[in-house]
Amino acid sequence: MLVDDLNREREMIISGHNACPGCGAALAVRYLTRALGPNLAIVLTASCWSIIAGAPPLTALKCPILHCPFPSAGSVGSGLKRGLEAKGKGDTTVVVLAGDGGTFDIGLQALSGAAQRNEDIIFVCYDNEAYMNTGMQTSSATPFGARTNTAPYPLFKEGRKKDIMQIMAAHGIPYAATATVAFPDDMEAKLKKAQSITGFRFIHVLSPCPPGWGSESADTVHLSRLAVQTGFFPLYEIHNGVDWKMTWMTDKSRLPLSAYLDRQRRFKQMDKEKIVALQEELDDEWYFLMNKVGPADRC
Amino acid sequence: MLSGVEKIKAPYFCGASPISVNKTGEWRLLTPTRRESLSPCSSDCLLEGEIPLWLEAVKRESWPEAWQIMSRNNPFPALTGHVCYQSCTANCNRGRLDEEVDIREVEKAIGYWRLDNYEPGGKAVTSKGKVAVAGSGPAGLSCAYYLAVNGYAVTVFEKSAVIGGMAALGIPEYRLPRTVLQRELAILEDMGIDFVTACEVGKDVEVARLYSEYDHLFLATGAWLSRRAGIKGEEAEGVWYALDFLSLVNRGGDPESGGTVVVIGGGNAAIDSARTALRQPGVDHVSLVYRRSRAEMPAEPSEVEAAEDEGVELIFNALPREIITKNGAAVGIGFDYCRTGLEGLIVDRNRSFEKSCSTVIMALGQDPDYSIFGQLKETRPLYAGGDLVSGPATVPEAIRAGRLAAFSLLADLEGTPLPDFGARPLKKVSFEDLNLAAKVNLQLQQKQTLPFEEAARCLGCGSCNSCGVCYLFCPDLAVDRSNGSYEFNLDYCKGCGICAEECPARALVMEGGV
Incomplete structure (x- = not known):
């Protein structure tokens, strides 16, 4: 268990970084670098982490960071890996770190290209469900019913959240998985597994954002756990795009979605019909997922 | 040096400086602050022990720290680790998950650590004053210990030849090995406490003399007067009172009991007597007869079960009418049926029976000897404690x-205000208060043999573990983690509160201000 190995030497982020109090992304990258380090190079697309990592000459990570333009994360990662291989440094793990904007919307074509070429990189999307760094604009990762600064009350996000895991599974990549900060053991295990596989690997991390979601900063881990317990963000992994496997299931039935929504101001003025609609959407997705996951793999 | 500043090691350095200059x-x-609340075990502990704190120290294998915390409330953990009836585990929150933490075993381990690691020759400073203690039972010894560590010269007067009071003479060997008590006493003697044996306060030495020779006096003479049954044949040969029987055996004497033994009574002394009798050579059968039902027995249920497992026959609802004698020796007892009614015992003389036996042990309870109070002519406040005040207790x-x-006494002698003994928070941490979602400390689901592993099963309930x-x-x-415990680095803490929200033991709160 992660908590049994509290070796500070393994930590690769540095105190003093610029994340907001209670930042889920900071926590996600802490677990990520800890699991994959120290021989690690990070490609950072425009996202919260561009700021969190600090302006040169300061850095919040004990590994090289390559900042890159918004749509190019996949291509820059591919280039960096190939360059390292050409220089005989192929053992360095290349991680592309992108927010949901750099993955779901702006970065999707480069991501798709890199996945199709099966580049030997780990693409980690830390998903805070909107463009939080630039002022909380709606992205295609924003869930139905949420309010953002581009959809203020009485508006709300319409349409479903894009199912990025299905998109990645459709590319037939060797490994794709979901993870979240309330389950650091699960996350570390998935990252270690990803590191042991060659080819394009995709990790989708739900990272709560207190200012963007309008939640208490203390609730970050709790919300992340509730997201899993309600089935809003199930934890699973996909091998080769076809072999779906749950890694965490509630022993009892899923919690009602309202337990998760009630703690976030972005869902505050959501009326009953919309909550029911979102719950139904979730139930559909759960049913779909359970069909994908064989009965033996429901863990 | 600032603790957050770390060197970035080559080759991953890339010419950048760590962001830790950014405070x-x-x-x-x-600001996250530790706030300790009352755990169920501490709340139920007869000694008000800070159980989660010393369990946490044992978990880190920091024995000196564990002893230091322990000795604030209990200077004799080896003793209590053997004889305590563990009220602490009754409401242990771990019991809601799998099995209660075996607190007493860890306590015993701390006690043995203390016995093994005491450094002799460290005599306490004894210049502040002199205090006399009457009675060398657990109450007297505990008082002597705390006075001695606070710089007082203590003399303990004991009426019998053996030091330890009820712990030496009342508690049977199988519950408390004599060596444990002897080692505890050796430490107390080494600390500079004087013991005067075979000297009864009020008889061999006048109370007035003690008051004039010493700065103060503490009375803890215990409850040693056995209650009589007032039935026919009570004076016969082969009839014992529990305390006489137990103290004779504990001194190494032979009560010459043999054949069938009947113990009358339902308290802890009765159980101790029955189990001790069972261990005597020549005893074939031991029965314990109690006048009320099993549920009404004042004895510790676990001890009753242990006695039953060892082969003691339990008979309930029987009141002794007379002891049948032959040539001045007891040969049997006549009993009447008896039960608890609304207005006291209901005795049915038509449903009587007899039981033949060679030895009778009467364990009907003990009373303190209050005659010592009659000799007091002082106007100064009097300090007394233990069984003398509470009646037979633990x-x-x-x-x-x-x-x-x-x-x-310290407050009295030094003119400081009396410490507030009752100041403990009323609310204790319940199972529902705990946040076990992070699933930490839940791995060891059964009792462990190693003390630090058993201590690691503690959920903390209100204090950091x-x-x-x-x-x-x-x-x-x-x-930051140092020496196994955790501290907040306030140079970098942004005050998000995740730690307080997720703390499984609920030992953290967020307090306003920096």
């Missing part, structure tokens, strides 16, 4: 009484 602690509005209760007396969840979930790496 994000300045952003903080709320070793932990006596140790607590001795501790309270010692600190009251160094589980590491605060460290695990800190996005800012602002929790």
Whole structure:
């Protein structure tokens, strides 16, 4: 268990970084670098982490960071890996770190290209469900019913959240998985597994954002756990795009979605019909997922 | 050196400087603070022991610290680790998950650590004054200990030839090995406490003389008067009172009991007598007869079960009418049926039976000898404690009484205000208060043999047990770990509060201000 190995030497982020109090992304990258380090190079697309990592000459990570333009994360990662291989440094793990904007919307074509070429990189999307760094604009990762600064009350996000895991599974990549900060053991295990596989690997991390979601900063881990317990963000992994496997299931039935929504101001003025609609959407997705996951793999 | 500044090692350095010059602690509005609440075990502990704290120290294998915490409330953990009836585990929150933490075994381990690691020759400073203690039972010893460590010269007067009071003479060997008590006493003697044996206060030495020769006096003479049954044949040969029987056996004497033994009574002394009798050579059968039902027995249920497992026959609802004698020796007892009614015992003389036996042990209870109070002509406040005040009770209760007396005496002698003994928070941490979602400390699901592993099963309930969840979930790496325990690095803590929210033991709160 992660908590049994509290070796500070393994930590690769540095105190003093610029994340907001209670930042889920900071926590996600802490677990990520800890699991994959120290021989690690990070490609950072425009996202919260561009700021969190600090302006040169300061850095919040004990590994090289390559900042890159918004749509190019996949291509820059591919280039960096190939360059390292050409220089005989192929053992360095290349991680592309992108927010949901750099993955779901702006970065999707480069991501798709890199996945199709099966580049030997780990693409980690830390998903805070909107463009939080630039002022909380709606992205295609924003869930139905949420309010953002581009959809203020009485508006709300319409349409479903894009199912990025299905998109990645459709590319037939060797490994794709979901993870979240309330389950650091699960996350570390998935990252270690990803590191042991060659080819394009995709990790989708739900990272709560207190200012963007309008939640208490203390609730970050709790919300992340509730997201899993309600089935809003199930934890699973996909091998080769076809072999779906749950890694965490509630022993009892899923919690009602309202337990998760009630703690976030972005869902505050959501009326009953919309909550029911979102719950139904979730139930559909759960049913779909359970069909994908064989009965033996429901863990 | 600032603890957050770390060197970035080559070859991953890339010419950048660590961002730790950025003191994000300045952003903080709320500060995580430890706030200890009462755990169920501490709340139920007769000694008011800070159980989760010393369990946490044992978990880190920091024995000196464990002893230091322990000795604030209990200077004799080896003793209580053997004889305490463990009220602490009754409401243990771990029991709701799998099995209660075996607190007493860990306590015993701390006690043995103390016995093994005491450094002799460290005589306490004994210049502040002189105090006399009457009675060398657990209450007297505990009072003597706390006075001695606070710099007083203590003389303990004991009426019998053996030091230890009820712990030496009342408690059977199988519950408390004599060597444990002897080693505890050796430490007390080494600390500079004087013991005067075979000297009864009020008889061999006048109370007035003690008051004039010593600065103060603590009375803890215990409850040693056996209650009589007032039935025919009570004076016959082969009839014992429990305390006489137990103290004779404990001194190494032979009560010459043999054949069938009948113990009358339902308290802890009765159970101790029955189990001791069973261990005597020549005893074939031991019966314990109690006048009420099993549920009404004042004895500790676990001890009753142990006696039953060892082969003691339990007979309920029988009141002894007479002891049948032959040539001055007991040969049997006549009983009447008896049960508890609304207005006392209901005896049915038509349903009587007889039981033949060679030895009878009467364990009908003990009373304190109050005659010592008659000799007091002082106007100064009087300090007394232990069984003398409470009536027959347990070793932990006596140790607590001795501790309270010692600190009251200290306040009296030094003219300081009396410490507030009752100031404990009322609300205790319930199972529902705990946050076990992070699933830390839940691995060991059964009792462990190693003390530090057993201590690791403690959930903490209201006090930090160094589980590491605060460290695990800190996005800012602002929790430092040193020597196994955790501290907040306020240079970088942004005050998000995740640690307080996730703390499984609920030992953290966010407080306003920096």
